[in-house]
Amino acid sequence: MEPKIIALDAMGGDHGPSVTVAAARLAMDEIPGLELVLVGDREPLAVELEKHGRGNDNRVQIHHASQVVDMDELPAVALKKKKDSSMRVAIDLVKEGRVQACVSAGNTGALMATSKFVLKTIQGISRPAICTTLPGINGHTQMLDLGANLECTPENLAEFALMGSVLAQSVEGIKDPSVGLLNIGSESVKGSESVKRASQLISESRLNYYGFVEGDDIYKGTVNVIVTDGFVGNVSLKTAEGLAAFINHVLSNEFKRNWLTRLAAVCALPVLSSVRRKLDPRRYNGASLLGLNGIVVKSHGSADTSSFMNAIKIASLEIENKVPQRISSAIESYMEQVGEAVT
Amino acid sequence: MEPKIIALDAMGGDHGPSVTVAAARLAMDEIPGLELVLVGDREPLAVELEKHGRGNDNRVQIHHASQVVDMDELPAVALKKKKDSSMRVAIDLVKEGRVQACVSAGNTGALMATSKFVLKTIQGISRPAICTTLPGINGHTQMLDLGANLECTPENLAEFALMGSVLAQSVEGIKDPSVGLLNIGSESVKGSESVKRASQLISESRLNYYGFVEGDDIYKGTVNVIVTDGFVGNVSLKTAEGLAAFINHVLSNEFKRNWLTRLAAVCALPVLSSVRRKLDPRRYNGASLLGLNGIVVKSHGSADTSSFMNAIKIASLEIENKVPQRISSAIESYMEQVGEAVT
Numbered sequence: 001m002e003p004k005i006i007a008l009d010a011m012g013g014d015h016g017p018s019v020t021v022a023a024a025r026l027a028m029d030e031i032p033g034l035e036l037v038l039v040g041d042r043e044p045l046a047v048e049l050e051k052h053g054r055g056n057d058n059r060v061q062i063h064h065a066s067q068v069v070d071m072d073e074l075p076a077v078a079l080k081k082k083k084d085s086s087m088r089v090a091i092d093l094v095k096e097g098r099v100q101a102c103v104s105a106g107n108t109g110a111l112m113a114t115s116k117f118v119l120k121t122i123q124g125i126s127r128p129a130i131c132t133t134l135p136g137i138n139g140h141t142q143m144l145d146l147g148a149n150l151e152c153t154p155e156n157l158a159e160f161a162l163m164g165s166v167l168a169q170s171v172e173g174i175k176d177p178s179v180g181l182l183n184i185g186s187e188s189v190k191g192s193e194s195v196k197r198a199s200q201l202i203s204e205s206r207l208n209y210y211g212f213v214e215g216d217d218i219y220k221g222t223v224n225v226i227v228t229d230g231f232v233g234n235v236s237l238k239t240a241e242g243l244a245a246f247i248n249h250v251l252s253n254e255f256k257r258n259w260l261t262r263l264a265a266v267c268a269l270p271v272l273s274s275v276r277r278k279l280d281p282r283r284y285n286g287a288s289l290l291g292l293n294g295i296v297v298k299s300h301g302s303a304d305t306s307s308f309m310n311a312i313k314i315a316s317l318e319i320e321n322k323v324p325q326r327i328s329s330a331i332e333s334y335m336e337q338v339g340e341a342v343t
Numbered sequence: 344m345e346p347k348i349i350a351l352d353a354m355g356g357d358h359g360p361s362v363t364v365a366a367a368r369l370a371m372d373e374i375p376g377l378e379l380v381l382v383g384d385r386e387p388l389a390v391e392l393e394k395h396g397r398g399n400d401n402r403v404q405i406h407h408a409s410q411v412v413d414m415d416e417l418p419a420v421a422l423k424k425k426k427d428s429s430m431r432v433a434i435d436l437v438k439e440g441r442v443q444a445c446v447s448a449g450n451t452g453a454l455m456a457t458s459k460f461v462l463k464t465i466q467g468i469s470r471p472a473i474c475t476t477l478p479g480i481n482g483h484t485q486m487l488d489l490g491a492n493l494e495c496t497p498e499n500l501a502e503f504a505l506m507g508s509v510l511a512q513s514v515e516g517i518k519d520p521s522v523g524l525l526n527i528g529s530e531s532v533k534g535s536e537s538v539k540r541a542s543q544l545i546s547e548s549r550l551n552y553y554g555f556v557e558g559d560d561i562y563k564g565t566v567n568v569i570v571t572d573g574f575v576g577n578v579s580l581k582t583a584e585g586l587a588a589f590i591n592h593v594l595s596n597e598f599k600r601n602w603l604t605r606l607a608a609v610c611a612l613p614v615l616s617s618v619r620r621k622l623d624p625r626r627y628n629g630a631s632l633l634g635l636n637g638i639v640v641k642s643h644g645s646a647d648t649s650s651f652m653n654a655i656k657i658a659s660l661e662i663e664n665k666v667p668q669r670i671s672s673a674i675e676s677y678m679e680q681v682g683e684a685v686t
Contacts, residue, residue, distance in 0.1 A: 137592050192493045217585065235558040236558065240558075240582055240586045246562035251618055254614045264611045264614050265611075268614075270603075278593050279590060
């Protein structure tokens, strides 16, 4: 097996090195052939590595970077003024071919802007998109875009369908993933003109197009890939986060009501813990920035070790499956097909 | 107290008279001064009323209508060919002033189209919207639009803010409801031009404007009113429905795993039932069609008795609080204010 080399923006996220280095150690234990480059402030990273007994592990090295992109920094400012940030340098390493992927828990806007600037968009793809895995009754769904593109043309949505399909093949191992287009009714007469036109485009492609899906299909797992614009995708994802927090709040309160319910809580604890584990968003942490000439995975800013580790796993799967190259050939053959249809 | 007279589309919804008549009986028991007109096929309605021992109750009467709008009927078709449907006749009764509100569990599109056609939109309001109550950690939120308007101008969104605010005052009794505009980030630089412009319009109005909110603010209950376009509102609502179903599915499965977990389920049952009751969407059933010259409340098609009864309650609160009149004066004073600002 060829080695897989991933750069970690070791300073990014709410917790910085304490999480990224711990996750690095876990990932090296779990993923065969993995090598890591920790990008960031050399000294604290060396201390952290030493703590985990990996000071002399030749599968991990530190690459110094003197700056850090703040979580609320404007993408344009980060791009201009943070050329030696851990985020920027990690992406530069991808560009230079010194690593095959990078993972960052930093500021999403800055990560997308810097990745686009440094790595450039794959020829034929108009706009990169953010895609993540969501759990559901009948299985996982890859959903995109989650916020990179607020307004999308039908052509953008068709490209997202293609990229999401490649990701579902790569990360989930699904041969011919079914693709649904998010709409407010499953009947073909519903929806805006733009969504209807996107539906037509996707149905004419070689993708396994299911048709329109609705919001409740996301957590049903009706299809393998759900496509929508970044505004709707982001609101939908955050709505789910909010509802999960609310349900959790109600559950905790009800179990704390009196000594009887506290006793019930003790009995139900193993089951509830198992439910929490199953629903734990950390298991699904790691959103792929698709459509770039390189692999970039975004971890949630508040990710803990196991959660950040999952983002590393996703980057590793994308390397194994050569996701950018597959997207590139998929868009090429799509363009040929569209070209043929026109001539 | 003046009597409140509400027409029920007694044939609408998945269950028809078995639910609507049972709910009618419950509502008359619970809401003082309530009178009901059951609109639909006279004979089965009479039988159903008799079953509930209300054959001779002078607070309820049957108004015959010979047709029923199908759940999947196109709004234009319903409007043209179902002039004697229970839905249409119930709305006609509002128009004629013979009742003060109507409640229907029928086809949403047909209900909105027919209501707009018969009752007309309030002067100054460009488009009616659908608004519902959602529960949250810090209290209830009125959210609109939920699907009547797929694409909205900033002016539409500002009108929704005003209408939602009136509804929160009326249904929740909140004096000066806080209003949030749904966006993909709370920073003022984020979002589409249209959302930014809407934000400016609402902030210039006399409403208690909170600013941008995100998807997770919905079930946090961050604000009393959340405004968005019908596409985003519908997807968000259905995402929540799907996630709730998924969580329920995981919970049930985990509790059924083995005899130990089944035992835990028995212990936890009272608490879980109480949680289910708290989260039960039936408690919040009843979406208001706002911006019409008359009160129309839409019940979920699959509503059961207690759920349909809740929709009747909302209609009753809207009558007490004269919602259409209040929206009308609010938009008038808003127009004056805008006019002043211009001159």
